[in-house]
Amino acid sequence: MPVGAASWSFTEDDFGAIQKSLQKFLNDSNARCALLVDRSGQLVATVGEQPRFDPTAFATLTAADFSANDQLARLIGETEFNSLFHQGEQESMYLADIARRVILVILFDNRTTLGLVRLKVKQTVDELTKLFAQMFQRAQSGEQKTQPNILAGAEDEIDKLFQ
Amino acid sequence: MSMINYASREINCKIVYYGPGLGGKTTNLEHVYGKVNPSTRGKLISLATETERTLFFDFLPVDLGTIRGFKTRFHLYTVPGQVYYNASRKLILKGVDGIVFVADSQIERMEANQESMQNLYDNMQEYGYDLTRMPFVVQYNKRDLPNAANIGELQGSLNPGWEISDPQRQRVTPDPYHAGENLVEQIKSGEWVERAPYFEAVAVTGEGVFETLKAVSKMVLKTLA
Numbered sequence: 002m003p004v005g006a007a008s009w010s011f012t013e014d015d016f017g018a019i020q021k022s023l024q025k026f027l028n029d030s031n032a033r034c035a036l037l038v039d040r041s042g043q044l045v046a047t048v049g050e051q052p053r054f055d056p057t058a059f060a061t062l063t064a065a066d067f068s069a070n071d072q073l074a075r076l077i078g079e080t081e082f083n084s085l086f087h088q089g090e091q092e093s094m095y096l097a098d099i100a101r102r103v104i105l106v107i108l109f110d111n112r113t114t115l116g117l118v119r120l121k122v123k124q125t126v127d128e129l130t131k132l133f134a135q136m137f138q139r140a141q142s143g144e145q146k147t148q149p150n151i152l153a154g155a156e157d158e159i160d161k162l163f164q
Numbered sequence: 165m166s167m168i169n170y171a172s173r174e175i176n177c178k179i180v181y182y183g184p185g186l187g188g189k190t191t192n193l194e195h196v197y198g199k200v201n202p203s204t205r206g207k208l209i210s211l212a213t214e215t216e217r218t219l220f221f222d223f224l225p226v227d228l229g230t231i232r233g234f235k236t237r238f239h240l241y242t243v244p245g246q247v248y249y250n251a252s253r254k255l256i257l258k259g260v261d262g263i264v265f266v267a268d269s270q271i272e273r274m275e276a277n278q279e280s281m282q283n284l285y286d287n288m289q290e291y292g293y294d295l296t297r298m299p300f301v302v303q304y305n306k307r308d309l310p311n312a313a314n315i316g317e318l319q320g321s322l323n324p325g326w327e328i329s330d331p332q333r334q335r336v337t338p339d340p341y342h343a344g345e346n347l348v349e350q351i352k353s354g355e356w357v358e359r360a361p362y363f364e365a366v367a368v369t370g371e372g373v374f375e376t377l378k379a380v381s382k383m384v385l386k387t388l389a
Contacts, residue, residue: 010168041259042223042239043167043176057206061223061239065211068255069220151168151232152175152389159385162229162236 011136016046022128023048030121032109037129038063040102052108067096067104086115095119097126100133165259166388174235177384178259179377182284183266184276185217185245188305191367192266193224193240196377199370200226218244221256228381238381245280254287262299262384264376265360266367267322269304269312274321281322296326299383302362303376308369315364325357333358341379 011019023035027049034049036056042064044056052059067085074082085096095107095118105126109118152159167176181189190210197208204227211220222242227235243253265284267277288295302323306312328334328348334356337348341361348358361379365372 016171039165039167039259041165041178043178043259045167055207057225057239058209058223061209064258065220065255068258069252072251072255151234152385155231155389156386158231159382159389162231162382162385 010140015132015136018132019046019129020048022125022132026107026121026125030107030109030118031113032107032118033112034108036060036063036106036108037099038104038106040064040068040104045103063096063104063106067098088115095122097122099126099129100137102137103129103133105129166261166384168234168388172235173233174237175231175385175388176237176239177261177381178239178241179262179264179380179384180256180260181240181242181264181266182253182280183245184268184273184280185247187245187266187268187273187277187280188365188367189242189245189266190216190218190222192264192303192305192365192373192376193222193242195367195370195373196226196240197224199374204228217246218242219249220244220252228378231385236381236385238377238384240377247279247283250283250287253283254290257287257291257293260293260298261387262380263295263301264380265300265302265322266365267302267304267318269306269318270309271311271313274313274317277318277322296358299380299387300360301376301380301383302360303365303372304362305365305367305372307364307371308366315362319359319362323359323362325351325359328356328358341375 019037027035034047034052036047037045038060039045042061044060047056070082070085074080081098083098087094092108092110093115095115097105099105107118107122169176181192183189193208197205206225209223213219224240225237226240227237229236241256243256265281285295304315304318333348335348336346339345339347339361341363347361348356350356363372363376363379365376367373
């Protein structure tokens with residue numbers, strides 16, 4: 002049994018590919034901003050207009066929102082809701098699942114429509130799903146261990162931090 | 165699951181405060197929020213009912229310092245303690261790196277403590293996480309109350325130790341926080357057991373709150389080292 006959740010990492014090239022895909026989506030859909038949030042509530046990336054709210058709190062609540070809806074889906078006999086939509090008067094958000102591990106959050110206002118966002122996001126979700134599937138596969142095959150462990154041998158420093 | 169962000173030079177870890185209802189989990193977070201420098205912490209988010217009972221979770225991000233140029237950022241969560249909120253409680257455990265079990269020392273709450281501890285083991289197992297092998301500390305809160313049970317009783321009931329079968333780990337390990345006590349030892353029946361480190365606290369006054377947080381954070385970082 003694993004000790005805790007599996008870990009994964011992404012390289013600069015992965016990050017570049019993620020950004021490129023999201024930037025294209027933002028251009029095509031006229032949405033304001035796209036955020037990627039890990040299912041445990043960590044913010045992974047932000048593309049587009051920098052949000053003016055606290056992104057850490059936002060990421061946490063997004064993950065909780067998505068997880069709660071996942072459970073609701075199961076209660077009514079669905080395996081998942083792979084997307085969610087929250088409508089506001091000015092600002093709205095669209096959330097989509099990526100490879101069961103990451104959540105894509107799109108923030109948009111009345112410069113675009115839900116229809117267009119939905120239409121354009123489909124291709125982006127497919128692209129990102131492939132990208133993340135590759136990353137997780139790499140993590141499983143142990144390739145990521147070639148990354149230097151930045152905390153290796155840092156026991157003394159950790160001890161000092163808590164003195 | 166900790167996240168290391170090389171771009172922003174941050175290590176992000178998730179710590180969950182677990183325990184029975186009204187045991188003081190939210191109070192722990194409120195104390196941390198009130199005491200740390202505002203520049204090193206984020207907003208305290210509380211999803212609570214009108215009567216201030218935690219409905220979904222409380223959340224507080226805090227920076228505990230820098231190691232090798234990386235900011236160590238801990239995301240502290242509490243779960244709703246009340247028994248019937250299990251569905252939402254379980255969600256919060258997703259991707260957890262370290263657990264603090266906040267027990268209510270009052271003798272009348274012994275059963276509630278045990279029920280919550282069992283629930284923690286069950287929920288962790290459902291996720292496939294092994295609680296006995298991850299950073300885990302127990303905090304006995306409300307030590308100032310006259311009806312608080314003694315530590316021996318609480319330890320016996322909530323933290324009696326889990327068996328260690330791996331011979332390499334069967335070595336007496338002293339408890340760094342309590343002189344004369346051991347975290348790993350051989351008990352009278354001959355079995356080797358390991359207990360989680362424990363702390364005494366009075367969360368409303370802040371006593372023991374940082375000791376607990378420091379201990380679990382240190383354990384989490386050491387799992388990465």
